[in-house]
Amino acid sequence: MACRKVDRTIARKIIDSIDNFLFDCDGVLWEASKEIPGSADTIAALRKLGKKIFYITNNSGKTRSQYVEKCKSLGFHAAEEDVICTGHAAAQYIKAQNLKGKVYCVGNTSMGVELDSFGIKHFGIGPDEVPGSIEQIGIQQHVNLDPEVSCVLVGFDPHINYMKMTKAASYIRKNGTLFVATNEDTHLPLAGDLVVPGTGAVVGAIKIPARKEPVVVGKPNSVMFDLLKKEHNLDPSRCMMVGDRSDTDIHMANLCGMDSLLVFSGDMSYDRLQDLQKSADTDDKKLNIPKYYCDKLGDLGSFIQQFI
Incomplete structure (x- = not known):
């Protein structure tokens, strides 16, 4: 099962086919208390194109309102209904x-x-x-x-x-x-x-x-997405999960019928992805392989800016 690196053509395809973007936070949007460069601009660009943004985290140590405050402090627009945390x-x-x-x-x-x-x-x-x-x-x-x-x-x-x-x-x-x-x-x-x-x-x-x-409840299982899908009437085929972990973020995306984008700004690396592809000989491991990948979210954002 091959995955493809994001380029201008793929970015255009993503924008045309996806209405709802689900983002893991730590390792994708920020590291600790510092924004990963280009992430906030990418989220803003997606919003300008009318896309719905959700922040999806396994962290149970913060409430939704606390996540909203953290998002805002790092330059990400967010409301409580946009956040789903495991607590x-x-x-x-x-x-x-x-x-x-x-x-x-x-x-x-x-x-x-x-x-x-x-x-x-x-x-x-x-x-x-x-x-x-x-x-x-x-x-x-x-x-x-x-x-x-x-x-x-x-x-x-x-x-x-x-x-x-x-x-x-x-x-x-x-x-x-x-x-x-x-x-x-x-x-x-x-x-x-x-x-x-x-x-x-x-x-x-x-x-x-x-x-x-x-x-x-949390990733890689489907419970969080099932709750979100019901609450917001989401069509999984029009959703994309963006994450930095293949065994949680990408696994959940494939399990739930969403598109997936893996970024290398957090837990995963290109070499590890290559090793995973070579050893994906079981259905469970195949669920860990993303449809697309890029070095960081800002790479997708640089293409999206051209479509606004």
Whole structure:
């Protein structure tokens, strides 16, 4: 399965065939708190051509309103309805299940804000210290399970510990408990030698003892796009996902029937893409191959400017 580098002809084809552009953020539009040159101008050019822009992120550590503020601070126009992050999508998904009871949330304060916005009762966010006597008398003496819990939601949690893992897995083992995860990203997208475990590490620590797989809202799964498609009446064939990761952004695009554009300004490189193409001998790996690629989003933008 071959993919093609964006040139003027391909850029024209993209503009003619795509109405809705879905952008991953970190590594595509910005790095940390700095815009990747040309990205904001590209978004502005697409808007001038009447295209709809969405910002799609696996990050559960920010609310939609916080993402809007970050977008604006870096020169990207955005409204809350343009942003879909995993904390909001998870809350939206849980609300749609019409569950009674409470959510035990292994997560962060932003996830709590999103749950609150849907009127969902929850608890568990923040530190849950392991008592000093736990090694002497056992963990069972310290855990009291709430019988009203009907859902466990797991996202990025800097306070993850043995106590939280025990409670979450125990709730999940109850018959009928919904198990939802924001994403399973392996690490945070940070430069340098420091490796910071991502939400996938937190989810793994819970799903292994629970012996149950979660409904994963974030990329590469289809849940976030399914919610967005329903809310905005999107036609997948008129949508393009732009990302820097083949195993999340591009995989979701192909899974959902969208066009895809991979940029090399973040996680992926041209050499890695070439290796991926050579080894794409299974259906799952084929879903990781983009339709188009370019070095950075601004390369597409430079062609788009010619069409305005």
